[in-house]
Amino acid sequence: MLIHKTASAGTLESNDVLVTVAPGSGIQVHVESVVLAQFGGQIRETVLDTLSRLQVTDAVVRLNDMGALDCTIAARVEAAVRRAGGDA
Amino acid sequence: MNKLTSNLADAIRASGLQSGMTISFHHHLRNGDGVLNLVLAEAARQGIRDLTLQASSLFDVHLPLLDHIKSGVVTGIETNYMSAGIGRAISEGVLEKPVIFRSHGGRPAAIASGRVVIDVAFIAAPAADSMGNANGVSGPAACGSLGYAMPDARYAKRVVVITDHVMPYPLSPCPIEETDVDIVVQVPSIGDPKGIVSGTTRITRDPVGLSIARLAAQVIEHSGLMKDGFSFQTGAGGASLAVTEYLKPILRAKGIQGSFGLGGITGYLVDMLKEGYFAQLLDVQCFDLTAVESIRDNPQHQEISAERYASPNARSCAVKSLDAVVLGATEIDLDFNVNVHTDSNGYIMGGSGGHSDTAEGARLSLIVAPLFRARLPIIMDKVTTVTTRGSAVDVLVTQRGVAVNPRRPELKAGLAAAGLPVLDIRELQSLAHQFTGVPRAVKPQGRVVAKVEYPLGGIVDEIRSVIS
Structure with a gap:
């Protein structure tokens, strides 16, 4: 999927994550998280898996994570990608 | 005999407070407490340094304490609880000497045994009379029980009651009794009622x-x-x-x-x-x-x-x-x-x-x-x-x-x-x-910034500084 514009999904509530997706070249993922020390690697992996499933090859993805579970992260990334890609 | 003054500076001088001493505070006014900050500011003004704070708990309303640590007015802290704002600074190493954490029962045990000696206890009192009988149930800063202040009044070498509500002698009830009190100070306000007690406590709806x-x-x-x-x-x-x-x-x-x-x-x-x-x-x-x-x-x-x-x-x-x-x-x-x-x-x-x-x-x-x-x-x-x-x-x-x-x-x-x-x-x-x-x-790997003392004595764990 092609990223045409900047879009976001999610909130800054506890247990949620705010994901912003913007056009870019290649994949860049920036993670800020209250559980970065404990789960930084897993969060990044979930983002990359979701992007790959949606066939996104060029995007800048920023996460402001308040302790979301992987299912939440995947859902927020997908929603942001679809909004940024003009699907939704 | 006159114990009552409206001048905190005079009261602190009369209490005999000197550099290197241990001073105590209770936490019944919680995040509305004005007394700890008032006393430390006046002690700093008088050039007193190297104080050890013996507090039953510390809240973020006490954040000015961090400046008194940096300037050397306070060099030791012993407490039963510390809210996150002050805790963060301690974890980052603001205080050289490790904090001693006790429990609500361990603290009075240490005080009663003489292992902890309080030179001057400063007791915030929502109501007091001119001889120092005091309670927590009257006055604009009413907080209820004064349970954590009672051992301080009983065992400290000098006891200063600080109130914003002087009532006629003899005050009743008086969980803090005149027999223990050296000085009574009347100040305009001992704290902000909004931070002392919440209007209602609610059970979770989660x-x-x-x-x-x-x-x-x-x-x-x-x-x-x-x-x-x-x-x-x-x-x-x-x-x-x-x-x-x-x-x-x-x-x-x-x-x-x-x-x-x-x-x-x-x-x-x-x-x-x-x-x-x-x-x-x-x-x-x-x-x-x-x-x-x-x-x-x-x-x-x-x-x-x-x-x-x-x-x-x-x-x-x-x-x-x-x-x-x-x-x-x-x-x-x-x-x-x-x-x-x-x-x-x-x-x-x-x-x-x-x-x-x-x-x-x-x-x-x-x-x-x-x-x-x-x-x-x-x-x-x-x-x-x-x-x-x-x-x-x-x-x-x-x-x-x-x-x-x-x-x-x-x-x-x-x-x-x-x-x-x-x-x-x-x-x-x-x-x-x-x-x-x-x-x-x-697991933080820095130097020891706090020690946790178990109720019966003995260190149960140490807390190390977070190096970011």
């Missing part, structure tokens, strides 16, 4: 918290302790408070007459007293306005000192007569050790308060906690900091089931026979990991 509370009440029901004379304490946290609401129908159905509710008292325990579930409340600290009004108006609602509450050196104390206590946890480990001192990144954000005292004293100690909060599993292989030893903890209650300490096989059998979901603590941990993943262990 469905996870409510299901934990319901299960905790069932554990107590089937613990063998539900008999006439039942006694109970709960923390003021979300799920802990909700346990009271689930206990009432159980007590009613069984026709049980309880003996006392203990602790930090909230409106929920006051309701239980009024509705006849308990004969007495023993109150070391009031958490809301309902509790303040009740301790003022109801003779069955007794004010008790921190010594009577929980001092292990006293000939007896209330926690040793306590049947069940419901407590929270930031982390609990596979050996049932509990941490309420540090967050999962190692930053100080709390302290024992009465956690270890009540867990050690009560016949049944329940820890209520969700399986995870903001992705962090509550059950760890090892807690970041040991506040309360696992040997004092009987049951962990989560939304998915309860884990019983292997030291209590008869309790485990009784709960299982009652049909409660009893699991091994490792099973609950892996259940949490199915949702969260397995966290990478984080």
